[in-house]
Amino acid sequence: MAQENMNTETTQNTQINNPGSAAFRPEYAVRDVQAGVITATMAIPLSIGIALMSDYPIQVGLATVAFASFIGFLFAWFRPGNFIGAPGIAAGLAPILAMGVATFGIQNMAFIIFLTATFQALIWKFNWQRYLLMAVPGYLVEGLLAGIGLKIALKFMPFLWMLPVGVAAGEEFWSDARVQVIALSVIGAILFFMLFKKYKDTKPAIPYFALIVYGIIAAMFVDVKMLKVEDVEFTLALPIPSFDSAWMWVYAFFFALMLAVVDVIEQVMSNAAIEKIDPLKRPCNSNNSLLSIWVSNMGSSFFGGMTNLDGLAKSSTNRLAGAYTKLSVLIIGLLITFFVFNSQYLDHLPYFALAIIMTFVGIKMVMGVLHTAKHGPYAMLLATLCGLLVFKVGIFEGLIITLVVHALIYYVIFSKIECQPTGTIVRQYFSKFKDDEKEIN
Template identity: 60%
Template sequence: MRDTAAGVITGAMAIPLSIGIAIMSDYPIKVGLATVVFACLVGWINSWFKPGNYIGTPGIAAGLAPVLALGVATFGIQNMAFCICLTAIMQAIIWKFNWQRFLLVAVPVYLVEGLLAGIGLKILLKFSEFTYEIPAELVTEGTFWNAARIQMTAISAVGFAAFVFLFSKFKDTQPAIPYFALIIGGVVLAQFVSVPMISVEDVPLELRLPLPTADVTIMMLVYMFFFCAMLAIVDVIEQVMSNAAIEKIDPLKRKTNSNNSLFAIWIANLGSSFFGGMTNLDGLAKSTTNKLAGAMTKFSVLIVGCVVCFFMLNTQFLDYLPKFALAAIMMFTGYKMIAGLVHVTHYGPYALMLALFTGGLVYKVGIFEGMLIAMAVHGIIHFLVYTKHDNMPGKEVVKRYFDNLKRDSSSNLQ
């Protein structure tokens, strides 16, 4: 009963988050919900054979939303199924050889935090547009700040403030309360005030082979390969980091196995590519809610999938969700990703500067290019510091780096 109740609560919370992430990813909302349902089913089945964590809740990740949007803009939505399939294959290779042990050493946590901060800023600014959007019939030609827009902005500000207040009050006991309060309050308000509502396209979910279209060139395939490599690595690192946090909040103090979690992730990603789905991982926000709602096992995840599945099959109910309520939830999500930079301060001034540099690059230059530049700069600095400090030739520096990589991985998260 505890797992069932927790699953219902977490599932209700997962719906607006999944909708917002799908919108940010430029994916159909129904496809995003279907991805969550499938990932929950795979996560529950996997827990019987290869348990990774015990209360983690799968879903589409906010940190990967702008990355997917970049893929949609670059390759077209028709080629994203192939990209997700290729990502899953790369993750399967990482799982097979247990390479997740090396990733947090090769790609520092603080660099990933910088990446997520840049993405968080993109999410915050993207959904801030919803806070002053008004229905088309209330738009006044030649006047931007008319009475309706001022009223909408005031409503959004009050809703966001109420959400933040409730979250600060209940985050350690009942973190789902601010979500329920904002959504229910928004639905009630929408019955008396004309506000923009979420519109869900009822797209068909069809099974098809995840193959690239005929117009894909060799150069585009090469770019796809590197894009998918970045997507796979970030997804894996986020999962490993989430597992570390989920282990700390596990009510029975059970140890997590990150490689087993990756097994569920790549299977879910591979399967979702056959219906045009998105990438997934065990999100920390949903997992925390699941734990505080009383979850003890992965059975709660199956219930989460059932709740989301109901709304996936009955998308007409989602039309009652006001955009300003969704904006408050997603803007807060973006803020939390930016606030993750606070954790970087524990690694020292260099880590903080690199994280800020990475975040700025990701926001200004682009996610893919920004990540590559940041990794190149970090590699060069790492190389020069070792060379200058130890007066060693370059090849010895490289050898020492990989020796350290092997040594550190043995004490890394399993």
């Protein structure tokens, strides 16, 4: 035990004296390359599903992941945020991006992402993420993600029984063609869940790989709806918007602010989890991670890309696959880049396999609300309310309404039960921000 502690301390000292070791260490090179290949196997179908959910072209989603991976590897040489986190487009942001596409049009989303990155740059510059975590409790974020997860699951579930183009459904739902697709989906789901249960703590990429292989083989014998990747012409251009009214400018401002805040909070929460699973117990630096995120987001806005963060699902896979440094992230970026420019190979992927993956992701996000039970019954009830409002009313509106309800309950407790004047309640609330700032200084 003493020797293990000594090795850990030596490793941490090495990171301080040589930050570049976060990007590459020769003794771990083989493991990192292997981890990158395995994580990419899981990340590609997941990223495709998230891009579809976001109403973005698939190639754009994959290009965003590749670009963020290259930036993450580059920054690991001198400003490492974490050591095994794998960047990518986040499932939790997909419905928000889809709402943006519907509101502003895909042609204006580059500006929205640029504005989001600008807000994130300010948050990084002044280290404001600690205030965001106090203003928006973590259990409310879990509730918000649960509501988004429900949207994702219900969005992709119809693909589990959807017929291919050109196949008439007929008047009856249970046609022979439909039964075949449903049977394939059920078998695929059982295969995926069994493998996930068995290998989630050792080889988490196996269920994804097995499902994709099963789907490709099944599509050779049964006519199913297949993925069709439309070619996108990538061009570098300034993210200049074309809004029709002044109101759209105002709405774009608040929409990008919401997107930036959710992105930042998710990254900080992911970093806390990544630090716990780091094989060498190296501490994470969330502010450095935010630097990598906003640079990646700002860069992606110039080719019409999406937002990114170090997702916990991909990062956990990266860790369990054997990653020790960000070299694994470079491998992920290289492999995904191959499919960006050779997207015809993705046309062999059936929709029902993607639907199984994304429905599973959505259900996992919904189940995440159970994690709030550790904060007590109030936190769980408020998180559940937030999830239901996000699903029913809207993402931005649901979160705002829940925060207002939280503030009213806070006010009633202290004003009516503890008989404190309004001024004292307000001062007590804002004092925690000042106390946190003094503690950091």
